[in-house]
Amino acid sequence: xxxxxxxxxxxxxxxxxxxxxxxxxxxxxxxxxxxxxxxxxxxxxxxxxxxxxxxxxxxxxxxxxxxxxxxxxxxxxxxxxxxxxxxxxxxxxxxxxxxxxxxxxxxxxxxxxxxxxxxxxxxxxxxxxxxxxxxxxxxxxxxxxxxxxxxxxxxxxxxxxxxxxxxxxxxxxxxxxxxxxxxxxxxxxxxxxxxxxxxxxxxxxx
Numbered sequence: 537x538x539x540x541x542x543x544x545x546x547x548x549x550x551x552x553x554x555x556x557x558x559x560x561x562x563x564x565x566x567x568x569x570x571x572x573x574x575x576x577x578x579x580x581x582x583x584x585x586x587x588x589x590x591x592x593x594x595x596x597x598x599x600x601x602x603x604x605x606x607x608x609x610x611x612x613x614x615x616x617x618x619x620x621x622x623x624x625x626x627x628x629x630x631x632x633x634x635x636x637x638x639x640x641x642x643x644x645x646x647x648x649x650x651x652x653x654x655x656x657x658x659x660x661x662x663x664x665x666x667x668x669x670x671x672x673x674x675x676x677x678x679x680x681x682x683x684x685x686x687x688x689x690x691x692x693x694x695x696x697x698x699x700x701x702x703x704x705x706x707x708x709x710x711x712x713x714x715x716x717x718x719x720x721x722x723x724x725x726x727x728x729x730x731x732x733x734x735x736x737x738x739x740x741x742x
Contacts, residue, residue, distance in 0.1 A: 556732070557697040563731035564700040571626050572596030577634040580672050582679065584688050591695070592618050593672065602626055602698040606692045615643035623649055633658060660682070674702060702726070 574597040590610050594602040603622050609612045615637075628649040631658045633681050634640050644650045646737060678698065685691040704724045 547619070553694075557701070559732055561700040564704055565625075567727060568600055568704070569598065571600065572598050573601065573630040575622070575629045575632045577632065578672065579610075579635075579639065580675075580692070581639070582685055582690075583592060583740060584685055584691060589691075590614070591672075593675075593677070594618075594622055594624060596629075604692075604699060606688050606694045606695070608688075610637070610639060610693075612639045612642040612646075615639040616646060619643055619647055619650060628733070629707075630652060631656060631676040633657075673700075674706070 563622070576595045576597070577592065579590050579592050582591050583589070586604075590607050592605045592607060594604075594616075596602060597642075603618075603625065605618050605621060607618070629633065631654045632640070636657050636659065641655055644653065644655060675698075677687055685694075686707065703726070705721070707720055709717060712720070
């Protein structure tokens, strides 16, 4: 855009993200494969305004991010809210994999859709089996690039869009050759172009 004489500031990009980010993430979620039958749950702590917050993340066995939620507390009520949020956009799983945090089974028992779901607990020494543990790495890298997250509400809005938008382009290079990688990327960028055009048209109509 600079070659065309258009100067874009960081504030302009921030406004674009606020205006179109949620719609792009919604399109990315709609285009991905159906969610798997296993939920992998994990948490990490982030510091916002000098206070520790818990970032909960859920993914399926295919590595797709199902949802994230920034919360102040780690108790049963907070876990129950996270489960209900997951069920609003995903079918009930056949299995849940998490660490040994006690709030998860306590909250699951109070939700009829999850009361009879098999719950597998992963010990700290065997956390390599938990896909959600590795899904935190892009968030940590992004946190360092942004010199840390600050506001809980903005952090929630950003991470809710960051995962679904990033995932279609985060291809497993070790599983494909260069030609296949280029072909898949072309398809993903074509889909991205369709999403951006449809989102822009919807905003103009509204």
